[in-house]
Amino acid sequence: MVGNLLDITRIETGSIRAKSEWCDLEDVIGDAVARVGEEISGRRVSVNVAEAVATLQTDAGLLEEVLSNLLRNAAQHSPPESLIQVVASAESGGVRIRVIDEGPGIAGDAVRIFEKFQRGEETRIPGLGLGLSIVRGLVDCLGGTVQAGPRADGRSGAEFQIVLSVPVRSLESFETAQ
Numbered sequence: 001m002v003g004n005l006l007d008i009t010r011i012e013t014g015s016i017r018a019k020s021e022w023c024d025l026e027d028v029i030g031d032a033v034a035r036v037g038e039e040i041s042g043r044r045v046s047v048n049v050a051e052a053v054a055t056l057q058t059d060a061g062l063l064e065e066v067l068s069n070l071l072r073n074a075a076q077h078s079p080p081e082s083l084i085q086v087v088a089s090a091e092s093g094g095v096r097i098r099v100i101d102e103g104p105g106i107a108g109d110a111v112r113i114f115e116k117f118q119r120g121e122e123t124r125i126p127g128l129g130l131g132l133s134i135v136r137g138l139v140d141c142l143g144g145t146v147q148a149g150p151r152a153d154g155r156s157g158a159e160f161q162i163v164l165s166v167p168v169r170s171l172e173s174f175e176t177a178q
């Protein structure tokens with residue numbers, strides 16, 4: 001709780017500055033999964049990163065924190081042994097990263113849940129309602145956008161999408177540049 005309050009204060013005061021460096025997206029996602037380890041236990045996690053976005057130029061630490069918060073949120077709102085997916089694909093001028101769960105989905109205004117101290121209408125999970133506000137603030141620092149809604153495939157659950165307009169390299173082009 002204290003960490004979340006400190007994070008939101010740092011975001012609001014502009015003291016967080018993204019540093020841009022080439023990073024391996026699968027490594028960043030793997031670090032985020034490891035970071036939430038115990039909180040996500042009992043759920044299956046599937047990671048699918050398109051070869052076209054194997055590496056990207058962004059702040060790996062901030063992106064890891066964003067993904068950790070989204071994975072933690074997915075675990076809190078989905079049943080044990082359910083599947084949480086992280087899918088990354090090429091987007092015109094960048095990358096789209098989706099975190100998809102099998103929970104009840106988002107009831108009410110999907111934009112409002114990114115505001116401070118706001119929580120889903122149906123949630124019984126304890127908390128202050130800062131996690132998704134932190135996600136939005138960090139994604140803003142990365143120069144991207146984040147949105148939430150029902151799963152694109154029509155199944156039960158929520159889907160969070162991050163779009164980052166950053167340089168990306170395929171695995172093949174990255175290996176050639178080395």
